[in-house]
Amino acid sequence: KNEVEQSPQNLTAQEGEFITINCSYSVGISALHWLQQHPGGGIVSLFMLSSGKKKHGRLIATINIQEKHSSLHITASHPRDSAVYICAAPGGGADGLTFGKGTHLIIQP
Amino acid sequence: NAGVMQNPRHLVRRRGQEARLRCSPMKGHSHVYWYRQLPEEGLKFMVYLQKENIIDESGMPKERFSAEFPKEGPSILRIQQVVRGDSAAYFCASSWGRGRETQYFGPGTRLLVL
Numbered sequence: 001k002n003e004v005e006q007s008p009q010n011l012t013a014q015e016g017e018f019i020t021i022n023c024s025y026s027v028g029i030s031a032l033h034w035l036q037q038h039p040g041g042g043i044v045s046l047f048m049l050s051s052g053k054k055k056h057g058r059l060i061a062t063i064n065i066q067e068k069h070s071s072l073h074i075t076a077s078h079p080r081d082s083a084v085y086i087c088a089a090p091g092g093g094a095d096g097l098t099f100g101k102g103t104h105l106i107i108q109p
Numbered sequence: 110n111a112g113v114m115q116n117p118r119h120l121v122r123r124r125g126q127e128a129r130l131r132c133s134p135m136k137g138h139s140h141v142y143w144y145r146q147l148p149e150e151g152l153k154f155m156v157y158l159q160k161e162n163i164i165d166e167s168g169m170p171k172e173r174f175s176a177e178f179p180k181e182g183p184s185i186l187r188i189q190q191v192v193r194g195d196s197a198a199y200f201c202a203s204s205w206g207r208g209r210e211t212q213y214f215g216p217g218t219r220l221l222v223l
Contacts, residue, residue: 033212041198043214086152096142096154096165097212 002027002091006100014108019074021103023087032070033088033097034061043086046072077107111136113203113215114183121221128188128195130218134203141184142212143176146198158184164207191222 003026013019025032031050037043047054047061049070054061058077063070074081084104088097114133122128134141143155154168158178166176173191178184188195198219202212 035214041219042216043200045211045213048211088152096157096168097144097152098154099144099152101151 002029002089002098004087004089004091004098004100006085006087006103008103009101010104010106012106012108013077015078017077017107019077019081019105019107021072021085021087021105023070023072023100025068025070025087025089025091027089027091028065028068029089029091031090032063034070034072035086035088035099037084037086037102039083046085074105079107079109082106113138113201113213115199115201115215115218117218118216119219119221121223122191123223124192125190128191128220128222130186130188130199130201130220131183132186132201132203132215133183134201135213138203138205138213140204140207140210141178142202142204143184143186144200144202146200146217148197152200155186188220191220193222196220196222 005024007022031048033048034046035043036046049063058075060073084102086102088099091098116131139160141158144152146152156169156176157165173189175187198217200217202214204210204212
């Protein structure tokens with residue numbers, strides 16, 4: 001079973017700061033997911049990546065398959081980025097996901 | 110193209126009653142996953158279904174929980190004789206295929222057992 005660890009668990013930053021959230025996993029995978037869960041509880045899939053880097057707006061995700069590590073970066077952070085960010089990897093059942101505990105991000109104006 | 114739909118969004122049940130949670134996958138998706146998020150805990154895999162087949166139910170509690178994904182209609186997660194510990198948010202996700210496909214999440218059903 002894949003073990004997924006995230007850090008930090010909690011992160012408070014000022015608007016405009018560059019944010020980095022880290023994720024490591026124990027078993028080699030084909031792809032890793034980054035999800036965003038807002039205070040209302042809904043979950044949005046941000047990225048699925050299997051190598052290199054992906055960018056969407058101010059969000060950047062990178063993965064190093066050899067080191068079993070991924071990072072999510074937010075540039076020019078904004079209060080609306082405040083949410084829980086979750087990384088997930090295959091290992092929860094047959095193609096189901098196993099999830100990190102999440103990073104609670106608060107961006108203060 | 111409508112996203113993944115779940116209903117009801119909120120469900121209140123008394124102990125011993127049955128809870129039925131519905132998930133309509135995105136159009137064209139034939140793979141459905143159910144996940145549970147207990148209060149103050151992370152998401153946990155419960156079951157993976159394709160049309161008319163349960164592929165993996167290794168995350169389902171052994172008793173009282175069942176899931177189906179019929180040929181027609183939504184996937185249903187059924188919890189019989191609910192207990193307070195079943196109170197949680199239940200999310201379904203759907204994908205076009207298995208493995209390396211992106212999973213799209215529904216808004217979740219928040220179950221409260223009184």
